[in-house]
Amino acid sequence: xxxxxxxxxxxxxxxxxxxxxxxxxxxxxxxYFPWYKQELGKGPQLIIDIRSNVGEKKDQRxxxxxxxxxxxxxxxxxxTQPEDSAVYFCAASIDGGATNKLIFGTGTxxxxxx
Amino acid sequence: DGGITQSPKxxxxxxxxxxxxxxxxxxNHDAMYWYRQDPGxxxxxxxxxxxxxxxxxxxxxxxxxxxxxxxxxxxxxxxSAQKNPTAFYLCASSMTVTLGYGYTFGSGTRLTVV
Numbered sequence: 001x002x003x004x005x006x007x008x009x010x011x012x013x014x015x016x017x018x019x020x021x022x023x024x025x026x027x028x029x030x031x032y033f034p035w036y037k038q039e040l041g042k043g044p045q046l047i048i049d050i051r052s053n054v055g056e057k058k059d060q061r062x063x064x065x066x067x068x069x070x071x072x073x074x075x076x077x078x079x080t081q082p083e084d085s086a087v088y089f090c091a092a093s094i095d096g097g098a099t100n101k102l103i104f105g106t107g108t109x110x111x112x113x114x
Numbered sequence: 115d116g117g118i119t120q121s122p123k124x125x126x127x128x129x130x131x132x133x134x135x136x137x138x139x140x141x142n143h144d145a146m147y148w149y150r151q152d153p154g155x156x157x158x159x160x161x162x163x164x165x166x167x168x169x170x171x172x173x174x175x176x177x178x179x180x181x182x183x184x185x186x187x188x189x190x191x192x193x194s195a196q197k198n199p200t201a202f203y204l205c206a207s208s209m210t211v212t213l214g215y216g217y218t219f220g221s222g223t224r225l226t227v228v
Contacts, residue, residue, distance in 0.1 A: 009154070034216040043118075043204050043219030044157075089156065091216075101147075101172075102217060106156035 002027040004092050006105025013080050014113050021108045023090035024072040030092040033073045034102070035064060038087045048075070080112045117141065120205050120220035126228050127192070127199065135190045135223045137205035144210050146188035147217065150174060151202040160203075163188055192225065200227050 003026040013019050025033075031052035036044035050057045050064045050073065057064050061080075066073040077084055087109050091102040118139045127133045139146065145164050149157040159172030163182040177196025182188055188207075192199045202224050206217035 006156075032216075036216075036219075041222070041224075043120075043206075043221045045219070046216045049216055101159065101162065104157040106154065 002030055002092055002094075002103040004090060004103050004105045006090050006108060008108060009106065010109045010111070012111045012113060015080060015082060017080055019077045019080050019084070019110055019112075021075045021088055021090070021110070022072060023074070023092075023105050024070075025092040025103075026071070027092070027094070028068075028071065029094050032093045033064070033066060034091050035075050036089045036091065036104075038089065038107075040086075044089055077110075080110075082112050082114050085110055085112045118205055118207055118218055118220035120203075120223050122223060123221070125223055125225045127225060128228060130194045132191055132193050133225065135192070135203055135205075135225070137188045137190065137220060138186055139188075139207045139218075140186060141207055141218060142185075143207035143218070144185070145208045146182070147206045147208075148172075148178075148180065148188070148190045149204040149206065151204055151222075157204065160190065199225055201225060 006023045034049035035047050037047045038044040048059050048062050048064050050066050061078045063076040087107045089107050090105040093102045121136045147162040148160040158174050160178050161172050161180040163169040166185050169180050169182050179191045202222050204222050205220040208217050
Protein backbone atom coordinates (compact mmCIF):
# COMPACT_ATOMS: atom_id res chain seq x y z
CA UNK A 1 0.00 0.00 0.00
CA UNK A 2 0.86 3.67 -0.15
CA UNK A 3 3.38 5.11 2.28
CA UNK A 4 4.05 8.83 2.70
CA UNK A 5 7.18 10.14 4.37
CA UNK A 6 7.44 13.76 5.50
CA UNK A 7 10.46 15.85 6.48
CA UNK A 8 11.44 17.63 8.58
CA UNK A 9 9.42 16.79 11.69
CA UNK A 10 10.09 20.25 13.13
CA UNK A 11 11.07 23.48 11.40
CA UNK A 12 11.88 26.84 12.96
CA UNK A 13 12.23 29.96 10.80
CA UNK A 14 12.46 33.69 11.34
CA UNK A 15 9.47 35.80 10.38
CA UNK A 16 9.77 36.80 6.74
CA UNK A 17 11.91 33.80 5.76
CA UNK A 18 10.71 30.94 3.56
CA UNK A 19 9.79 27.47 4.78
CA UNK A 20 9.91 24.25 2.76
CA UNK A 21 8.38 20.91 3.78
CA UNK A 22 9.02 17.82 1.69
CA UNK A 23 7.11 14.57 1.22
CA UNK A 24 7.78 11.40 -0.72
CA UNK A 25 5.24 8.75 -1.68
CA UNK A 26 5.65 5.14 -2.69
CA UNK A 27 2.67 4.29 -4.93
CA UNK A 28 3.18 5.61 -8.47
CA UNK A 29 -0.60 5.39 -9.01
CA UNK A 30 -1.21 8.21 -6.50
CA UNK A 31 -2.41 11.29 -8.33
CA TYR A 32 -3.87 13.66 -5.73
CA PHE A 33 -1.73 15.44 -3.12
CA PRO A 34 -3.33 17.79 -0.57
CA TRP A 35 -1.67 19.75 2.22
CA TYR A 36 -3.36 20.41 5.54
CA LYS A 37 -2.66 22.91 8.30
CA GLN A 38 -3.56 22.02 11.87
CA GLU A 39 -3.61 24.64 14.59
CA LEU A 40 -3.38 23.63 18.22
CA GLY A 41 -6.48 21.80 19.45
CA LYS A 42 -8.23 21.97 16.09
CA GLY A 43 -8.82 19.70 13.13
CA PRO A 44 -6.66 19.93 9.99
CA GLN A 45 -7.77 22.32 7.27
CA LEU A 46 -6.99 22.00 3.58
CA ILE A 47 -4.70 24.80 2.42
CA ILE A 48 -3.67 23.71 -1.05
CA ASP A 49 -3.71 20.62 -3.24
CA ILE A 50 -2.22 19.46 -6.51
CA ARG A 51 -3.03 16.75 -9.02
CA SER A 52 -0.51 14.73 -10.95
CA ASN A 53 -1.19 16.46 -14.26
CA VAL A 54 0.22 19.70 -12.81
CA GLY A 55 3.81 20.36 -11.75
CA GLU A 56 3.25 23.43 -9.61
CA LYS A 57 0.39 25.35 -8.03
CA LYS A 58 0.48 28.65 -6.20
CA ASP A 59 -1.94 30.46 -3.92
CA GLN A 60 -0.61 33.78 -2.60
CA ARG A 61 2.29 32.92 -0.24
CA UNK A 62 1.81 29.17 -0.54
CA UNK A 63 2.97 26.95 -3.38
CA UNK A 64 3.21 23.23 -3.95
CA UNK A 65 5.50 21.46 -6.42
CA UNK A 66 5.26 17.89 -7.64
CA UNK A 67 7.91 15.69 -9.19
CA UNK A 68 6.17 12.55 -10.43
CA UNK A 69 9.34 10.89 -11.62
CA UNK A 70 10.98 11.16 -8.22
CA UNK A 71 7.66 10.68 -6.40
CA UNK A 72 8.02 13.68 -4.17
CA UNK A 73 6.14 16.89 -3.56
CA UNK A 74 6.89 19.95 -1.49
CA UNK A 75 5.10 22.80 0.27
CA UNK A 76 6.69 26.24 0.02
CA UNK A 77 5.64 29.12 2.27
CA UNK A 78 7.18 32.50 1.51
CA UNK A 79 7.32 35.59 3.72
CA THR A 80 6.34 33.55 6.76
CA GLN A 81 4.27 35.15 9.50
CA PRO A 82 3.68 34.08 13.13
CA GLU A 83 0.18 32.93 12.22
CA ASP A 84 1.75 30.35 9.89
CA SER A 85 2.93 28.49 13.01
CA ALA A 86 1.09 25.14 13.04
CA VAL A 87 1.49 21.47 12.17
CA TYR A 88 1.42 20.78 8.44
CA PHE A 89 0.47 17.40 6.95
CA CYS A 90 0.95 16.16 3.43
CA ALA A 91 -1.18 13.35 2.03
CA ALA A 92 -1.60 11.24 -1.09
CA SER A 93 -4.45 9.32 -2.66
CA ILE A 94 -5.59 7.73 -5.90
CA ASP A 95 -8.33 9.78 -7.55
CA GLY A 96 -10.82 7.46 -9.20
CA GLY A 97 -9.62 4.47 -7.27
CA ALA A 98 -11.82 2.12 -5.30
CA THR A 99 -11.67 4.39 -2.29
CA ASN A 100 -10.60 7.94 -1.62
CA LYS A 101 -8.50 7.06 1.38
CA LEU A 102 -5.91 9.69 2.05
CA ILE A 103 -2.59 8.44 3.37
CA PHE A 104 -1.01 11.09 5.57
CA GLY A 105 2.57 11.97 6.37
CA THR A 106 3.63 12.24 10.00
CA GLY A 107 3.42 16.02 10.12
CA THR A 108 5.81 18.99 10.42
CA UNK A 109 5.64 21.40 13.32
CA UNK A 110 6.45 24.83 11.89
CA UNK A 111 7.43 27.58 14.32
CA UNK A 112 7.77 31.11 12.96
CA UNK A 113 9.82 33.25 15.31
CA UNK A 114 8.83 36.95 15.38
CA ASP B 115 -22.82 26.94 7.42
CA GLY B 116 -21.94 23.40 6.39
CA GLY B 117 -19.42 21.46 8.36
CA ILE B 118 -18.58 18.61 10.67
CA THR B 119 -19.40 18.68 14.37
CA GLN B 120 -17.60 16.47 16.84
CA SER B 121 -18.67 16.15 20.45
CA PRO B 122 -17.66 16.27 23.16
CA LYS B 123 -14.46 18.29 22.81
CA UNK B 124 -12.97 16.62 25.89
CA UNK B 125 -13.87 13.19 27.26
CA UNK B 126 -12.60 11.28 30.25
CA UNK B 127 -12.97 7.54 30.51
CA UNK B 128 -12.41 5.18 33.37
CA UNK B 129 -10.62 1.91 32.86
CA UNK B 130 -12.99 -0.76 31.49
CA UNK B 131 -15.60 1.66 30.20
CA UNK B 132 -16.91 2.02 26.69
CA UNK B 133 -17.33 5.57 25.41
CA UNK B 134 -18.91 6.91 22.23
CA UNK B 135 -17.63 9.89 20.26
CA UNK B 136 -20.13 11.75 18.12
CA UNK B 137 -19.57 12.96 14.56
CA UNK B 138 -22.26 14.75 12.54
CA UNK B 139 -21.94 16.39 9.10
CA UNK B 140 -24.34 18.53 7.09
CA UNK B 141 -22.24 18.60 3.93
CA ASN B 142 -24.23 15.84 2.22
CA HIS B 143 -21.00 13.83 1.95
CA ASP B 144 -21.23 10.11 1.30
CA ALA B 145 -17.89 9.10 2.83
CA MET B 146 -16.89 9.52 6.47
CA TYR B 147 -13.70 8.61 8.33
CA TRP B 148 -12.28 8.33 11.83
CA TYR B 149 -8.62 9.04 12.55
CA ARG B 150 -6.56 8.76 15.67
CA GLN B 151 -3.77 11.28 16.23
CA ASP B 152 -0.86 10.69 18.59
CA PRO B 153 2.17 12.97 18.99
CA GLY B 154 4.75 12.28 16.30
CA UNK B 155 2.63 9.65 14.54
CA UNK B 156 0.45 11.69 12.25
CA UNK B 157 -3.06 10.55 11.44
CA UNK B 158 -3.91 6.86 11.52
CA UNK B 159 -7.15 5.56 10.01
CA UNK B 160 -9.45 3.66 12.38
CA UNK B 161 -12.61 3.09 10.30
CA UNK B 162 -14.22 4.56 7.23
CA UNK B 163 -17.66 4.40 5.66
CA UNK B 164 -18.43 4.84 1.97
CA UNK B 165 -22.20 4.77 2.31
CA UNK B 166 -24.98 4.28 4.83
CA UNK B 167 -24.99 0.86 6.51
CA UNK B 168 -21.50 0.09 5.25
CA UNK B 169 -18.12 0.59 6.89
CA UNK B 170 -14.60 -0.81 6.58
CA UNK B 171 -11.72 -1.29 8.97
CA UNK B 172 -8.76 0.99 8.68
CA UNK B 173 -5.22 0.38 9.87
CA UNK B 174 -5.89 0.38 13.64
CA UNK B 175 -9.49 -0.85 14.07
CA UNK B 176 -8.88 -3.17 17.03
CA UNK B 177 -10.72 -2.01 20.12
CA UNK B 178 -13.03 0.33 18.19
CA UNK B 179 -16.48 -0.01 16.64
CA UNK B 180 -18.62 2.24 14.42
CA UNK B 181 -22.07 2.45 12.91
CA UNK B 182 -23.50 4.34 9.94
CA UNK B 183 -27.27 4.30 10.26
CA UNK B 184 -27.70 7.79 8.82
CA UNK B 185 -25.76 9.62 6.14
CA UNK B 186 -25.10 12.51 8.50
CA UNK B 187 -23.79 10.52 11.45
CA UNK B 188 -20.79 8.25 12.05
CA UNK B 189 -20.28 7.62 15.79
CA UNK B 190 -17.14 5.90 17.08
CA UNK B 191 -17.19 3.67 20.18
CA UNK B 192 -13.94 3.15 22.02
CA UNK B 193 -14.34 -0.15 23.81
CA SER B 194 -12.60 -1.51 26.87
CA ALA B 195 -10.60 -3.73 24.51
CA GLN B 196 -8.64 -0.68 23.32
CA LYS B 197 -5.58 -0.83 25.57
CA ASN B 198 -4.26 2.66 25.01
CA PRO B 199 -7.21 4.90 24.12
CA THR B 200 -5.79 8.24 25.26
CA ALA B 201 -5.46 10.26 22.05
CA PHE B 202 -6.95 13.01 19.89
CA TYR B 203 -9.71 11.65 17.62
CA LEU B 204 -10.61 13.29 14.34
CA CYS B 205 -13.65 12.69 12.17
CA ALA B 206 -13.63 13.64 8.49
CA SER B 207 -15.88 13.43 5.46
CA SER B 208 -15.52 13.64 1.70
CA MET B 209 -17.93 13.88 -1.20
CA THR B 210 -17.55 10.37 -2.49
CA VAL B 211 -15.06 7.58 -2.32
CA THR B 212 -13.93 7.87 -5.90
CA LEU B 213 -13.41 11.59 -6.38
CA GLY B 214 -10.02 12.86 -5.38
CA TYR B 215 -11.23 15.69 -3.22
CA GLY B 216 -9.64 16.32 0.11
CA TYR B 217 -11.38 15.84 3.36
CA THR B 218 -13.24 18.18 5.65
CA PHE B 219 -12.27 17.58 9.26
CA GLY B 220 -14.07 18.16 12.51
CA SER B 221 -12.39 19.94 15.40
CA GLY B 222 -11.61 16.72 17.24
CA THR B 223 -12.29 15.01 20.57
CA ARG B 224 -9.52 14.58 23.11
CA LEU B 225 -10.05 11.34 25.04
CA THR B 226 -8.20 10.73 28.29
CA VAL B 227 -8.28 7.57 30.37
CA VAL B 228 -8.29 8.28 34.10
